[in-house]
Amino acid sequence: MSKASAATAQNEQVQQYYGQTLQGSHDLQTNACCTDDAMPQYLKPILSNIHDEVMMRYYGCGLVSPEQLLGTRILDLGSGSGRDCYALAQLVGEQGEVIGVDMTDEQLDVANRHIEYHQQKFGYQQPNTQFKKGYLEQLDLLDLAPNSFDVIVSNCVINLCSDKAAVLKHAFDLLKPGGELYFSDVYANKRVQKDLVDDPLLYGECLSGALYWNDFINLAKAAGFTDPRLVEDRPITVDNPMLQEKIKHIDFYSATYRLFKLPELESHCEDYGQAVIYQGTIEHHPHAFTLDKHHHIETGKVFPVCGNTWRMLHDTRFAPHFTFIGNFDTHYGIYADCGTSLPFDQSSAVNSGGGGCC
Numbered sequence: 001m002s003k004a005s006a007a008t009a010q011n012e013q014v015q016q017y018y019g020q021t022l023q024g025s026h027d028l029q030t031n032a033c034c035t036d037d038a039m040p041q042y043l044k045p046i047l048s049n050i051h052d053e054v055m056m057r058y059y060g061c062g063l064v065s066p067e068q069l070l071g072t073r074i075l076d077l078g079s080g081s082g083r084d085c086y087a088l089a090q091l092v093g094e095q096g097e098v099i100g101v102d103m104t105d106e107q108l109d110v111a112n113r114h115i116e117y118h119q120q121k122f123g124y125q126q127p128n129t130q131f132k133k134g135y136l137e138q139l140d141l142l143d144l145a146p147n148s149f150d151v152i153v154s155n156c157v158i159n160l161c162s163d164k165a166a167v168l169k170h171a172f173d174l175l176k177p178g179g180e181l182y183f184s185d186v187y188a189n190k191r192v193q194k195d196l197v198d199d200p201l202l203y204g205e206c207l208s209g210a211l212y213w214n215d216f217i218n219l220a221k222a223a224g225f226t227d228p229r230l231v232e233d234r235p236i237t238v239d240n241p242m243l244q245e246k247i248k249h250i251d252f253y254s255a256t257y258r259l260f261k262l263p264e265l266e267s268h269c270e271d272y273g274q275a276v277i278y279q280g281t282i283e284h285h286p287h288a289f290t291l292d293k294h295h296h297i298e299t300g301k302v303f304p305v306c307g308n309t310w311r312m313l314h315d316t317r318f319a320p321h322f323t324f325i326g327n328f329d330t331h332y333g334i335y336a337d338c339g340t341s342l343p344f345d346q347s348s349a350v351n352s353g354g355g356g357c358c
């Protein structure tokens with residue numbers, strides 16, 4: 001089978017799984033699907049505005065709700081029944097816009113069926129959400145202008161894509177400079193062997209298509225996202241004993257990364273003696289701003305940063321909320337070792353005997 005026909009067959013298999021095999025979140029065999037336990041308080045009323053049918057067919061693995069979205073233009077890759085799109089539609093407000101792309105008719109049908117319901121529920125004059133049918137590997141074939149999105153999100157989808165490098169490259173092209181790809185997906189602590197990738201159930205369940213985390217980091221960098229930042233992660237546990245047996249030698253994690261389109265970022269964290277002060281002015285985040293797992297920036301405190309972090313705050317929509325100290329005139333050496341070990345918390349990974357969601 002040629003590479004192209006193998007990719008088509010894989011997409012058809014995934015369409016079948018999400019269009020017909022699964023009827024709702026309860027049909028999933030793993031806990032990749034996030035419980036709402038760790039949901040920030042402000043998101044609860046937002047989710048309660050979303051139609052039951054949309055909620056029932058939610059298959060995401062994380063929370064794709066970055067900060068400071070009012071007025072922004074967002075693209076959701078693999079939007080499914082539209083849960084995240086309809087949540088984001090409230091956060092961007094009536095002047096913002098959300099576009100979802102998915103390849104599966106049954107998922108798009110649910111999403112499209114409730115456009116008007118949500119417009120009325122949110123009290124908007126016009127809908128600010130639309131859905132397009134398409135393959136994420138061929139986003140360039142859709143009517144989407146390059147450099148036109150402030151934020152791209154995706155929730156438990158890229159692991160299902162046959163050409164992950166192409167998806168990341170398209171996302172990079174579609175983002176405005178300073179925009180970010182903020183997405184949750186599944187990763188493995190080692191490369192998944194081919195016989196498991198070829199298993200339709202393991203693949204459909206978002207496990208065996210998962211990238212080994214370091215392959216993902218290298219793909220992201222090759223697509224132009226020079227300094228991927230891990231926001232949060234949790235181990236995935238598998239309830240089905242037959243699946244568990246097949247994959248018990250691999251640890252899977254659900255992780256949320258933010259990838260900024262900032263061409264000036266450097267390959268390593270370099271020290272220019274810079275610092276920032278968060279003003280506490282981002283809505284819902286008065287006490288601190290969390291850029292990523294290693295940068296929890298408390299309001300009012302002088303917070304030393306490397307050159308890349310400085311740019312992620314200074315050259316993006318977050319800039320008005322920070323005071324910036326320093327510049328790039330003097331280099332003081334390497335800031336920190338960016339690390340080559342597993343970035344995820346291992347304490348409750350499947351193979352270390354634990355469990356837990358979110």
Ligand SMILES: C[S@@+](CC[C@H](N)C(=O)[O-])C[C@H]1O[C@@H](n2cnc3c(N)ncnc32)[C@H](O)[C@@H]1O
Pocket residue numbers: 011014015018057058059060061077078079080081082083084101102103104107134135136137154155156157160161162206
């Ligand atoms: C696990 S579901 C997640 C859906 C949605 N993000 C959510 O959180 O409910 C994966 C979705 O990605 C879509 N998908 C998978 N591969 C795709 C591809 N190559 N192009 C477009 N959509 C794809 C599927 O049709 C399915 O709706």
